[in-house]
Amino acid sequence: MPEQVTESTSSSRSGSRWKWVALGLSVMLVGLIVWDGADRRSADATEPLPQSPATSVRNPPPSSLKIASFNIHTGKGTDGVRSLSRIADLLSDVDFAGLYEVRGAAGRNAPNQAASLANLYQGGWLFAATERRWWSDHFGNGLLYRIPVRAALRVPLINTRGKAYRNAILATVELEQANVRVLAVHIDRENDRRPQLQAMIDLFLSLQEPCVLMGDLNTTAEDPLISNLMERPGVRSPLHESLVDRLPSQNIDWIFTRGLNTVVVNLVENTASDHPVVTAELSPGSTAKSTDANQP
Numbered sequence: 001m002p003e004q005v006t007e008s009t010s011s012s013r014s015g016s017r018w019k020w021v022a023l024g025l026s027v028m029l030v031g032l033i034v035w036d037g038a039d040r041r042s043a044d045a046t047e048p049l050p051q052s053p054a055t056s057v058r059n060p061p062p063s064s065l066k067i068a069s070f071n072i073h074t075g076k077g078t079d080g081v082r083s084l085s086r087i088a089d090l091l092s093d094v095d096f097a098g099l100y101e102v103r104g105a106a107g108r109n110a111p112n113q114a115a116s117l118a119n120l121y122q123g124g125w126l127f128a129a130t131e132r133r134w135w136s137d138h139f140g141n142g143l144l145y146r147i148p149v150r151a152a153l154r155v156p157l158i159n160t161r162g163k164a165y166r167n168a169i170l171a172t173v174e175l176e177q178a179n180v181r182v183l184a185v186h187i188d189r190e191n192d193r194r195p196q197l198q199a200m201i202d203l204f205l206s207l208q209e210p211c212v213l214m215g216d217l218n219t220t221a222e223d224p225l226i227s228n229l230m231e232r233p234g235v236r237s238p239l240h241e242s243l244v245d246r247l248p249s250q251n252i253d254w255i256f257t258r259g260l261n262t263v264v265v266n267l268v269e270n271t272a273s274d275h276p277v278v279t280a281e282l283s284p285g286s287t288a289k290s291t292d293a294n295q296p
Contacts, residue, residue, distance in 0.1 A: 042165050043129035043137055045156045050137075051126035051149075052118060058146050063176040064263060064283040065147075068097040069214040069255055071186065071275035075103075075113060078271045084113060086272035088120035091144060094279060096173055098184025099142040100216050104129055114142030122146075128154040130165040141169055141186055148174040155203070157188070157196045164188060168200060168215075178284045180260070181211040189218040197225050205232065209259025210284055216275065217254050221247070226254070234258050238265040238280045253278045261285045 068091055076082045091097050103113045104127065111119075118125035123146040129137030143149070150172040157166040168185035183204055187196050197217060204213035219226060221240070230237050236257045239247055242265045251267070255278050263281040270277060 041132045041163075042156075042159075043132050043140065043167075045154055045167070049126055049128055049152055049154055050112070051143075051152070052115070052124045057124050057148050059148065061147055061174045061176050062095060064281055065173065065175055065180055065260075066093060066095045066279070066281045067182070067212065067214070067255070068094040068277055068279045069184065069216075069253060070097060070277045071100040071216040071253065071273060072113070072117075073101050073273040073275065076273070078274055083272065084117050085120055086270075088117050090268065090270055090272060090277050091117075091121055095145065095147045096149075096171075096182065097144040098169065098182070098214055099144065100184075100186035102127065102140055102142040104137040104139060112137070112142070114144065117142075118144055124149065126152055126169070126171075128152075128167055128169045130167050131163070141167060141184065143169060143171060143184065145173065150174055150179060155183075155185075157185075157199065158192055159188075160192055161188070161190060164190070164192065166192070166196060168203075170203070175284065178210055180282075180284075181207045183207070183211070183213045183215075185213075185215040185217070187216065187218045193218055194225065197223075201225060201229055204256065204258075205235075207258070209234070210282075211258050212255060212260070212282070213257075214255040214278070216252060218252050220250055220252060222249075229256060236260070236262065238262040238282075239267060239278065241265075243267060251276075255280050257282060259284065 072087050075084045075087055099114060105112050112127045114125040114127045121144050123144055126143040127140060129140035131139050152169060152171040155168040155170055159165055166186060166188055168183055171182050173180050173182060185200050187193055200213060229235055238255055242262060253275055260282040263283055265280040268277040
């Protein structure tokens with residue numbers, strides 16, 4: 001009888017140990033899965049860019065281009081409130097917008113923020129992820145548009161800072177008289193800023209006119225790269241030409257053009273993001289002097 005009690009106790013202890021081993025392995029497995037999902041990885045630049053069908057845009061193409069460049073800060077405003085409807089309201093009058101700091105889908109069937117904004121904006125959308133997380137495109141840049149986008153290309157940028165992934169979107173949009181090439185980009189603010197910006201300037205200068213370089217360049221007008229760009233023949237800075245007396249010294253959001261006239265330009269401060277919206281109406285041609293319709 002005592003031997004049977006000892007065997008039963010030993011068997012019970014052995015079974016308990018295996019349960020703890022199984023539990024420990026399960027916890028480790030779950031931990032590995034969570035670690036893998038939470039890890040930030042570069043998005044696959046060879047994947048097709050997700051975007052809405054062409055039926056989302058208006059036809060015929062307009063004669064001028066109403067454009068916007070906006071770092072939406074994932075929709076989180078200066079008041080701490082996340083609201084995409086406020087972002088959409090600020091973009092309601094533009095034909096084409098470049099967006100930065102855009103969140104990807106929050107779940108398997110959830111839309112990315114560019115798609116959600118397009119629903120409010122009543123236009124088309126494109127999302128160019130810079131990074132993947134939780135096994136899906138997690139973060140990047142986007143476009144909103146109500147005019148035909150004939151082509152769009154994701155351009156990965158140099159990265160020497162580990163997981164600080166960046167890219168640009170090069171799109172061709174159709175106007176009544178010309179196709180305009182638009183380069184929309186969010187530049188790094190640390191060590192990679194200069195080589196990334198130089199690469200984008202070189203690409204911009206190589207594009208066939210008319211063309212636009214716009215984005216959160218994370219640098220001010222005092223940067224030699226910016227001042228040298230403005231001195232290049234044929235390059236125009238609508239913000240400098242029209243808002244020189246009202247342009248904040250620390251402004252880092254820009255639009256530069258070649259082969260285009262500026263009809264009107266605005267830099268709109270807002271509470272929907274921690275960045276202003278830069279908007280401009282542009283028309284083909286490069287000889288007329290830029291004007292600001294909001295100035296006397």
